[in-house]
Amino acid sequence: MVKTKIKKVLKKVIDRNLYKRIIYTKYLEKKPISERKIFYEAYHGESMTGNTFAVFIHLLHDPRFKDYQHIWAIKDFSVIQEEFRHVPNITFVHYQSVSYIIHLATAKYLINDTTFPSYFQKRKEQIYANMWHGTPLKTMGLDIKNKGFADHKNIQRNFLLTDYMISPNQFTYEKLLKSHDIFTIYNGEVVNIGYPRVDLMFKADWDQLRKKLSIAAHKKVILYAPTWRGTIGGKKNESAKLLQDVQFIQQSVGDDYIVLLKSHYYAHRFFTEQGADHICIPNEMDTNELLSIVDVLITDYSSIFFDFLPTNRPILFYAYDEEEYMEKRGTYIPLSDLPGPICKTVSDIVDRLLHIDEVKKNYERTYQDFLRRFCYHDDGKATKRFVDVVFFRKTSEYVVKTVTNKTKILLYGGGFLNNGITASVTNLLKSIDYSAYDVTLIDYGNIKEEKINNMKAIHREVHIIHRVGTWNATVLEKFRHKFFLQKGIYKDWMRRIIPTKMYKRELERMIGLSKFDIGIDFSGYSPFWATLFAFGDFKRKSIFLHSDMIKEREKKINNKYPHRKNLKVIFSLYRFYDNVLSVSKLTHEQNKQNLKHYIGEYTKKMDYVINSIDYNNILSKKEEYQYEFAMEPDLSFTKKLASSSSYPMPSNTHINFITIGRLGPEKDHAKLIQAFSTLSSQNKNVRLYIVGDGVLKEQLAKQVKDLALDKKVFFTGQLSNPYGLLNQCDCFVLSSNQEGQPMVLLEALVLKKPVIVTDIPGSRSVVEGGYGLIVENSVEGLTDGMKQFIDGNKINQREFDYESYRNDAINMFYEKVCRLDE
Template structure:
């Protein structure tokens, strides 16, 4: 039963991962073993092949064992098939897993699988497969969320990021959101595979492809169309286009088609494979015999530039492609004419000398910017550094020396934790701190929407794949999840190494100074941060956590099991931080028995506020035409709310918050029903969504208050509505430090709150009215407001408040003991 549970957690890679972690932990690294992987084993070509071909011919590396990753034997280069020191392993096979875990040197032009994590003494050189013309990673238009996560993770593990030019390493590292946290070395030494173009045996190659020696060669090399996980079949069109060009120039040219390795499968399926250059022939060797190149968005043209031969660009789907993917360089700035149909291509080929003359200046400019290392010695420069350990003038470090913070922020639901973290990330000084958010790469719309609001200086890295762990470690982990770490025995039993290994699998070579579990509700992330390699680590408590255990939603206790586990982890943190002074006192009283040295570890840091954003949006009257009415605006405009706006003839109370039991909207509704019965102009706006929405709406219906209590649902900008209402009311039974109270105070709204520590900590001292936590208390408070009694006695100095909040964060969370 337990093994079945483990298999369900791990998935189909269960056996592979068990073997992999066993080899990681127990098998020595083979110091003279090199593993090469090109295009996930689909070919024995490209940059890894260029490095292999160089090393296999050097006497000093004669004792090395070379491991080639292949999909099947058809990709093997025949001349190397029987060499005794070359071994071939099938991609994702058990031998592959073993070699991946033990080879000293790892050479790849794409990515290793999600379970891969580089050992300390392994050397990983990623030599990506081209200078990007088309956008990558975050820069892709209409991209799927976190689509780039395993590429990003592989880059973070890379010791040497081998690049052909500055443009390439900047675009790839920045588009994968790791430029300033990439802790490896950029080798700006040129692509090894370009050397193959200079050293190819052109006569032998033409003979192999049955090209008459008196014929010139046109190569059509289109890019792959699609995105990760999707492929687009263009094989029929490509074959027809090649045929038309060949017919037009049959006497002078042989036209070859080199399809992307993803597209090649379609040619096989359609019986057209014989019309393509075989995958076993590397693109760069092929370029050595090409007299004219036709391509579209492929990076191939960058590597053809040193040949000083003409290029024609054929982006026949330009408008669609630019709309869905995009390019880094405008197409009209490329070193060749843009042709959108075959007749245009044919016309330009007829006048190719004129094309060379017209585009000569742009061509030379591109060579200077992108090909400054293409001299036939790129492989030697790379090998000198990676294998021989020689110093190089081409070494670049992109990592900053700022204090590096890694944090987990929760599910990014529409709640106070998300609002608090979003504000904090807007307040941090990014000249001093480099901040990274770590998260699951799932596709929830609400989460994506909220992640898009965070400060653009913040990196986001994603978890992909699952634990690398032994069966014993998984069993010990399951026992911990059942019991927590409340006894010395359970603390010893916990698989700390498994948690450290998992954090390492996600962050690669990056070293973080500060670790923050800002959520405090997820056992998985609390564990990883508790055992993470940080100089200082903190966990946040956003409420009275003892009451959170007893919170009940729809007859269930959503936090009971998780918090039982998390409470036992507080001892592993340097700081256990509540979000207000009074909430801290409550948590300290309730939780100190779980925390050794609680007087030192337990503290508080108040939430920051983004007052500039609040003030800027308070008069965002996207529906100002409805200001004087109580008419529903549903259907009038896409931006219009589906609820009546506040009328100046009414007294408009408002509350904002997730519709959960801790907010106790039911109590507020009962109190407002008393107010409404005596005040026909009273209205209550309930802003937010949540598990109790239907229950609360039914309650309002039974009280026949549908025309006076307005449910707005979740509003992206609640500040306009808040600003238009007269008085803010918060009926919560528990809070850490309510963000909505701070927002109401920024807007100068009178506020009424129930007497609980979190709310009291915000308004005590004259910033609002504190009432008994009951229906009667809320009725009295709202009546006091209606009778004209002064609710707020003090003006809220939001600038001073923010300054205090961020300084507390720096001092208590970010200060590293010397």
Template sequence: MNFKRIKKIAKRKVRFIIDPLKEYLSNKRVRIRAKYSQYVSLPIKEKTVLYEAYHGRSISGNCYAIFLKLVQDKDFKDYHHVWVINDISDPMVEELKRNYQNVSFTSVDSNHYLKYLATSKYLINDTSFPFYFVKRDEQIYINTWHGTPLKTLGLDIKNRGMSTHKNIQRNLLHSDYLISPNQFTYEKLLKSHDIYEIYAGKVADIGYPRTDLTLETNGEEVRKTLNIPLDKKVILYAPTWRGTVGKENDTSQVLLDEVMDIQKSMGDDYIVLLKSHYFTFEYFKKNKLDHLCVPNWYDTNKLLAAVDILITDYSSIFFDFLPLKKPVLFYMIDHQEYEAERGFYLDINNLPGPVCESLNELIDKLQNIHILKKEFSEQYDKYLEEFCYNDDGQASKRLVEMIFKKQNQEQLISTETDKQKLLFYCGGFYNNGITMSAINLFDHIDYSKYEVTVIDNANEHKDKWKNIRKLNPKVHVLYRPGVFNKTLKETYEHQLVLRRGIYTDSMSKTAPVKAYQRELKRIIGNAKFDIGIDFGGYNKFWSMLFAFGQFKTRSIYLHNDMMEEYNKKINGKYKHRKNLKVIFSLYKYYDKVVSVAKSANEENYKNLRQFIPDADRKMVYVDNVIGSKQILKNKDVKNTVQTNGKEYLILREQNEENPNILNIFGLTVPKKENYNFINIGRLSPEKGQEKLINSFARLHKEFPNSKLYIVGDGPLKKQLTLQAETLGLENDIIFAGQLENPFALLDECDCFVLSSDYEGQGLVLMEAMIVGKPIIATDVTGVRSVLEGGLGLLVENTEEALTEAMKKYITEGIEYRTFDYESYNNHALQLFYKNVCQS
């Protein structure tokens, strides 16, 4: 071994030791995740309850109401209560210390917080715990959420992807109990976060504990505490904060002006108070006007007991106020814009109070407050009936009895389906054959028997959202927020796996399997899936999670001749070797290793059976399903435009940045007098387009009216374009790029040519057969089993053979039989049900 090689190995070993330690010492978030991961092995504290309201910003709301009920119950006198509060100077801290002995306090991300989060038996939250949180099986997580939604949530928010709410989705999946004020709320919350049918927890439709505070609090006591005159009527203005960080003063000044105008118009009989965002409160405080603001630390629901009239806009506060049967006014100067940008669940025109679009209109309604009760009595009663039927002041009592004392649990609601549940990882939703195969499969699965969920990273790339929107609407999508939780020891163990795989028994003993299982649970929470399917098959991280996941059956897909993929080079570098070295060692942990064609399975069996105990049983094939209906529809979508005396087929339209500008891309419509050949595929070495271009160059010399259209994108784009130019064929070989709908162009061409050196199945072959095109294809793995029986012309994998085949098409034509795609799809689905879905 030469010196350079020795030096390289030594350097790699030193980095292996130093890099994780360096990251641990320099990155606070890494240390937080590592400490938390250590603490999850500590014993559970059976009589400890952790409360976190609004990410530790206050001691209030549902969490506070539950706390009060528990500390007053003699059955729980020896329980320890831990409040998460980031500002230890919050007056509520001193109040709780003064009144209760068994209470302690911590702040988000602190060492004590991590330990309590990992070991407290009961976890109560009204929003969400941090990304690194993983509920242990012994813990009980109660999520109360924080209001009946007027505004849309999650997927229902206009112009926004689900991944912005990924941690809420994840927290809901972790919760054992979801406390709901009404049926409307839990249905909207679970459905908008795409988990209604897979939510494994139970819904307690028992009302909000915080509303008990409103109903049981003495209004005069509130006024005394907050120095509000007893002889005045109280108007509370509680708007949603919609300012911009950095421009808080602008928004706060507007609110101040509004409060002063309302106060002036209503006279001395009223006092107008503002319940504001933290930024606004600080502004008022700085300007010595904080007496107009309700302190942020004071519980809003207790405050409502002292309020005579409520003014709000889009806040859920009005639902909590309704049981008092006092007037509500909605000040919504921008509701049309809000509707367009965000959206509402409820009809703004039928709210239980007037909607005012200007300050003058609001003041006019306030000055005639005596007629509002009669005018809006019908809407008020409807809202009380639909949203407040639980508001009797006993919600906290019901919660404690149901969850802590295990009484009346038959009243709990389950939304979980009893269908077989399938969990897929689909490879990142890039524009490739794997993505199309998944989309096609999901369009054909029997949803009366199967509940389908896809899991993916929350990273964004240009193709992802476009492809996710193509998924069947019955498919759930879960997103992975944050990063891998690992202790320092598990980090080293994981790095070893990434370097060496898990090929031996000794490697399997040192692999951090518990960390992989913990990470999958961090994403899916309590959700239970029968079948885990790594449909992507190229990502070692996801292959590890699925290999060790708690499924009845695990399957991993092989979309190609994987040994050829292992040896594939692009620009002198091995494309997949680093990943596949690890993934090959994981095949033994899967129950089924699934190739996507019979011939691909034969080749994979020959090359990979050494890694798979019981390979004869485990290695199977499942043909890809084809989206025949969409293909037949898309082939007829042919928009054309004429300019400069030529007719162009429009293949791409883009107007995302400015709706007033349309950018189009098109190609000249293939002429009938030409011989138009077409190739569709990624511009990558295994697709053999370099060989095809050389073959076409030979053909073109003899048939100058021949054209070749190449559809696709990839790492060889520049190389192939230069090759065509060097051959003087830049006007005869047309590179169309990646097309959303290649089938319109395919339909206009005469013959499809596949020049691949190997394929998984050659999905594009079947797409061409559905369009009804004659096919020329190299006789290689993944192609042979698709075209055998006369569905196309198979030729040797050489330039000469491809040239002769294209000549044959021109001079003689190619015989081919009709493709029965409906029978094919039925057979493919039966293979999927048999080889993947049977436990």
């Protein structure tokens, strides 16, 4: 009674999705697996059809499975065929109901042709077979034109959780795994055996099907099976065209044919409203069984034609919107290469139907080529092969592994905002030897334009896994997690309180069966990722420190401390890493000294790895605006460079100083502006370019205005390519109060720019030894440094060997982060 009341209260006080995850987690953790339970889902519960249905029918009639329980997830029970409604060992559950969740968590076998919800994660004892639903003609995942950056994330996640990916041919599994960016990290098995659903076409009862559809024996069947193109809000207009086309075709071909439509659920509903549902194939009827009685197939971009090929009957492709579809989506195979004519109008379709024997003759060679390439397993025995491999673990020549034996790295790279960490991780990923390492970047699924633009610069060999959904956790774990976020884990007894199992579970929910040797939290600022990597199953774990972390903890912006709470938690996690790595030697020494109070003996894990540099990218972009700068500019000449701000170009009639970095307190642009004000009062030909954006932009702009420097200090905003402007300026100045190892200094040195820096460890680590001028961290120090440059003093005593530097950086990374032989 008490438990029932608690459940009722929980339902009221928490949202339904959270309640589902709590229930699901309870059954994941507390309830045993039902060894003889098989859970089926087709098209997100829309029907009982396709590959899933084919396997179900086979197992239902196989005496070896007579004691098994079959669970079907269904959205609308009206699609259930009458013959299955009252069979004792078949259970139907509403899609995503509590019953659905319980069976999903406890069934031994999980069979799906699309994806399970984002909260799903496979238990080690479960077996998940993903059968997908067709050979892809349409582009998938990353290959889709004009798609969202992470639209494929739950499909990707489901594939990573899959034990067996069932494929009809090599083309299909390669396209699916590569377009979802997991080909070499997919740790399940590809079972390249053909699609069970095609078996249904070979075994269908023709007479029974014709009787069910009231098709006279003398009539030939034309099936129109188009791809769904519309949106829910715009379904009516698309459906109206379908109805008109079907009616026109039927009227044109006469009584010898019957024209049927296999439509999407929404189109079907429209036909019912119009009193024309007799044209539509019932939703509960399996498409592949239907194909057995079809004489001519009309389709467009649907994969249905691949299944139809073994009939050796003609196919017409009705691509009335080809140009639009290609622009929005695209196909893997040019339409001109398909085994049938491409028709742009319904009249073209009718003309081809009236000359169908000629069509068949003209496309015979192409048709046979497609059969050999895509249908070499279509012999009616795919389901048997599936059962042998998945249920009886029989070895098969058709089982393929795509995972590589390279050292595998999983890395979180930060928010990919416009900052030094983004530049640093991007450069690192461009430096790695991908013949030896397989690298995966894991990231939040929230995508912003700034982030997308920066992530496009990532090396093409890097996989990107996007997080979708959220924690599966019990109520108690949630409370324990909140305690951890308040207190950290500084004492041994605290470790018994924090929900370590919840953290491991979350990482497994995201990466599935994939195994990674090395885990790297490259950001070092997110408690979420720092926690997951700290307790993740890696052979070696590293976390990076990109600044003086105590100063970062105390950094204040708009009277708030953005990092204080997070870093309190993260400091306590350092002990669970193998390496705690600063990005320069001097910053490492500073952090080691300052963090003693927080991590005690674990400072022995602290070391440093310098940032890598992509000098080829810098040098290739330095002349991008050279022709603009060659003009004779004056203060009235302005030019926009990927920015909302206008500013004059540098000229040789001025002494042009430049600084690059986010407009935050740690960079202390206010100090630089004040120093420049003093300088400009003594020298009328100086200019200062401030590149970047940030929270202090308005405050700094007001300072410039108050000092009457509007015509000498220019805010460019964030530049996608700052190197052209940097290259045209005379001297780079960095006024920071704290840095780890400033990427902008390295970039300036690659371009052989004189550099002036304030005396802080991160900046000193780059320029000491003659690579730049180090000045007192004050207004006076910066003023004096800029005066020295104007007076002709040589700022840089030595030339920066960026090739040797990059080699040193990546070798440090290999030695300290990637070495597994200790």
